[in-house]
Amino acid sequence: MLQLHFIRDNKDYVIERLSIKNFDAAELVEEIISLDNDRRSTQKNLDDNLAMSNQLSKEIGNLFKEGKKSEAEEVRKKSTELKSVVKDLEQTLQQIEKSLNEKLVELPNLPHESVKAGKSENDNEIVYEEGEIPMLAENALPHWELASKYDIIDFDLGSKVTGAGFPFYKGKGARLQRALINFFLDEALKQDYIEYQPPLLINEDSGFGTGQLPDKEGQMYFVGEDKLYLIPTAEVPITNIYRNVILKEDDLPIKNVAYSNCFRREAGSYGKDVRGLNRLHQFDKVEIVQISTPEKSYEILEEMKAHVSALLRKLELPFRILRLCGGDVSFASALTYDFEVYSAAQKRWLEVSSVSNFENFQSNRMKLRYKSKEGKSILAHTLNGSALALPRIVAAMLENNQSSEGIAIPELLRNYTGFEKIDAL
């Protein structure tokens, strides 16, 4: 959520920047400013009446104490009249604030200066590439076939027990998952992240705080009985730790890491996009989250980018980094880098990480502030990134490392898996 006073002071700038996200804000901004004007004048009016009412109540108290009953009655009558005025104003104010909030929440975050205009993911800018595209044999298999050939992931079993997009990992497949999770967590710990294990269900306030609600309600699984949502990413619980919190400047930056299952309904997905591990309803992810001062947040974004790059390097996967264009960067993000690995049998790039700076967009929603050394309350900046999402890493690893001998486990992961290759048992 953008700050009201910022919108007021930078009306044209807001509209211009949002056009980069293909969002026409002109009308909305006008409505917001006009509603805010109404809010201010109504508030002023209400406050004046309340001040008067407070004054009268005090008088009544004093008069009663002095035994001047009839005079007190007189004032009480006046006060009663005032009461209906106050009640009306309160209702009006509530209405105005409600519609103001509804409008305010519709405005996306402003894209960072470096974000270029663009319609879709096709306009994302490749800013970095590393690693060699493997040349596979003619008879190379896509990962879903490798998965069943070596009996390490069972998609059909998942469909039977739950539904499509909920695979079983089995044997070395399951052990590989566990190895990757531990590897990712340990790498983050080396960078001074604090490890958390968050709840997998969150309430409505948390969903609002990070921006999943009200917009993307349909993307989350909802447990109606208890009004809880299954998390689409650990970002939600981990960032919401700080909802309505005032930190100290010395606490920053806060670096948290969490492994969690992630649940996404992915309504409307179809075709080759959802084949095998490419898109699941439940998957595993290690997420890094940082809370920072505004001055440092872009430096930290680079640091997080470097962290994710190092992980992919250690896993020996060819990858590239994209700076998302205005049309593809998410509602809440100011700047996002996507990481894609090359999955050589599918011959396509798969997104395995998304690293974003939300600036104070989430902070403003969840009132996450810190007290500066001068004693001022300032909205913090929030950042997060996948480090990393497992399924597509596994997909690329299986495909890229296949040979007649089986599937080779990257050197640095062998300590974690306890085996060097996946072969026919």
Next chain:
RNA sequence: GGAGAGAUGGCAGAGCGGUUUAAUGCGGCGGUCUUGAAAACCGUUGUCCUUCACGGGACCGGGGGUUCGAAUCCCUCUCUCUCCGCCA
């Protein structure tokens, strides 16, 4: 799931209809004293809205109600604690 108790400022804790602009203690910050520190003493100590400013208003877990006036009374939700039941 059943029965009971509770939620007050960074923390502890009083207040149970009108000098509460929320007592008091601890902690934090500033000062006096001291070569320095401690102790002692004095002062200060939240968030938000509004205003150029003076000022005004809101906030005692959330929401609603009673009243001229609510931290205080009523309703409701959430959470915490104790006991019982169930349970990895």
